[in-house]
Amino acid sequence: MVIEQETLPLIEGILHYGLQMLLALGILGVLSLIIAYLVATALYGPIAGGRELKNFLSEICRDWFYTSPRRVLALAWLAMKESINRRVLVVAVIFLILLLFAGWYLDNRGDIAAKMYLSFVFTSMSVLVIVLSVVLSAFSLPSDLNSRTILLIVAKPVRRHEIVLGRVLGFLATGTILLAVMGGISYFFVSRGLDHTHVLRESEIALEDYDPTAENPIVKRGRTAMKHGHRHEVLFYKNGDIYVEDTPGHSHRAEVRTNQQGEEIVQLGEPLSILRARVPRYGTLLFRDRNGELQDKGINVGTEWKYKTCIEGGTRSAGIWTFEDLYEEEFPNGVPLELTLGVYRSYKGDIDSGILGSLRLRNPTDGRTSNPILFRAKEYYTDRLFIPRTVDSPEGPLDLFKHFVVDGKVEMEVRCEERAQYFCMARYDVYARAGDAPFSLNFVKGLTGIWLQMLLILSVGVAASTVLRGSVAMALTIGIALSGHLLDSLKTLAQGENYGGGPLEALIRILTNRNLMVELPNGFYLGPTKMFDAAMRGLLNAVTYIVPDFRLYNMADYVAQGFNINASQLASNIVCGVTYSLIVIIIGHLCLKLRQVA
């Protein structure tokens, strides 16, 4: 599996994700200004109303300008104290118990164990933290209003935004502590859960027929017993090197030793790079069809996911990746590529050996092309292909960086070499692996994603609870969090791309027992129904722009699938998240300023 999401540099990322949001909020702001002016006019008349509105807005600005950090911290301290008083730390205990039971059920088969464990801990942490944030934030102010403790706060020189801000920060602090504790437990749990060793006994090793003239032939070959859902192939070279194959997604260091019974065994140590954070360098993808024309997309064979399209084997059609940033300093020995090509077979062929493919390098300026480098692509596997420094070409061996890469830019053409078989691919299926980043750092980056979600939910919850009752505020917050996570399906609904029409049409279908596909019969109600549904879709569309895009902050997939989270992507997400919650806090400020607290 490969990440489908784009990673953009900081500024671009902010522009891309933030601009839409800011635009929507800007429109919303202007609209609410107009409404506010109308209300003020109704209350005070057009001129005095305008003056009142202006005064109100300048008061808002003044409040922020005179924010007192000491007051905000005092209020944050209070919120923290309150949340601890409400025994939120129980959540950490729940998490611990969850992990204890999960150990039994988690599939620890070698190739997916890391992914399973990481997905599990990240999902449970997110769920716990989100539920906690919703409950903490939505009920805090309402309970203060109920017990009227807020009266004594408001009777002090506290500005209203400091109340909102203090709450959010206090709960955030509690949540951060909790997240740190859970993160620590998770890290321990995952590394313990994945830790294992293998032993290879004499009886499991077989002698190999080998060519004595070869330089360093494989002399023995062994297979470990099934353990933790996987086994390793172990190769013994003539010079004494032992190579443990990493098909289960990790390898081990091997050591020959004698056990207590005096038997000689091969001991495989702790798993190597089972937890990893690969740093991918992506290119852009273009297709060439069988006539040699360049296309945006390949052909659709109908079975693969929509986002992958295919090339036909044995023809000129190819997928052409253009990489922009492969430099000699970073890849001094050559470029390790990882390919996750979809394989579509029109006949079965030899399932075990995979489908033969080829890769050609091309110099983007002078068009010089290398000889094909052959590989076999297996279904559902990430193939590794190492492009060495010296590449064969019709002109003889040439240097990769001298002759094919120009200013970091190079084209790689992937073809399927078996007639009537297909490779299916998308942009992020092929990448150059520029080493690994430290996994623990990546783990923390993943936690940061959860932290951002927490921040957003806390802000939304506290802001909502300035005017709504606790339960209503909670419902609203949950609604916003859910729609943020389900933004894709919401957009589908909003754009009317789903079957069965809008809410009213769907209701009619249910009542009249018609399935999603049949046309509704003509009737007087059809026009109004469509209009109503269009209005609802418009509303939903507006909602999709306002709701924070939680998919951005859900970076657990990267961690689970072993990809490094791009630092600039993380930074842009942080900027977006913090901006969004600031805006929400300002809205809360306005609401709290306009309401009476007693």
Add this chain to the structure above:
Amino acid sequence: MANETADPPEMTAASSSEPERPAQAEVVIETRNLTKIYRDFWGRAKVRALKSLDLEVRQGEIFGLLGPNGSGKTTTIKLLLGLIFPTHGQALVLGKPATDEAKNEKIGYLPEESYLYRFLNAVETLDFYGRLFNMPAKVRKQRAAELINLVGLEGAKRRPLKEYSKGMTRRIGLAQALINDPQLILLDEPTSGLDPIGTREMKDLILELKARGKTIVLCSHLLADMQDICDRIAILHRGELKELGRVDSLLQVTDITQLQIKDLSDEAQEEIEAVLRKHHGELVGVNHPKATLEDLFLRIVRESDDHLGRRVVRELPTETASENGSPEKTDES
């Protein structure tokens, strides 16, 4: 006259000859046409809690708000603090609109019930509210220690407030109200729940605060105490102002004159009696005796209950108040 003996003439003479506080002393609280109507969810008027209140409270005085339950005293204080917004009219506190949070820098407020966080202890409570006044840690610590001492909670300062008795809660509430050394102190029934000693101490404290130049507005149902300590009072009844003025002048009974004369010769006394007989009077003593505040309060409430409606209260200039007796009243209903 019940207080004839309790209130010797010398005292009366002394208090009426006491130099009046200059009328131009700085105005600390000013309300104009202050009106509060509580509405229900649909915006329908539910309770008219305060009707067109005009008040002025000056620097350095103790101002008492009196009235039966539900007459709008707490509502007035909340309006002054900007906790609720007036339906009409406006209030200026320390020269700023009541809704301006900046004015709270110099205000102390003791609400009628404890609105403190019950999971904090006394020290944490005072420290917390001190931080809300942006006070540096050292000052906070010192102030908190002083105040805990002042309200006599030394022994319980580390216990969470949820374990406090009513009177103890009241005491920490008072300490909280004084944390910022306020200029203006609003006390809503400060003595409720206090033991007799506590009540006494509270009275002394209020007088001491006054001596230090603070302005104090308080509501209480303890009329005897109010009579002792208040400079001026306002009596509210169903949201309307029924009486306003200096306590000493309000309590003067003007249709009775009391003479107490030392070393009066018999002839002189006969002469006076003759004059009085001529005017169909009977000598009791030459003096304006004091009524109790309780009498005044009960009379006004009874009158107001009988004649519901607006009663225009105009406070006389303080200089003439002591000479002229009770303020002018007109009953419009």
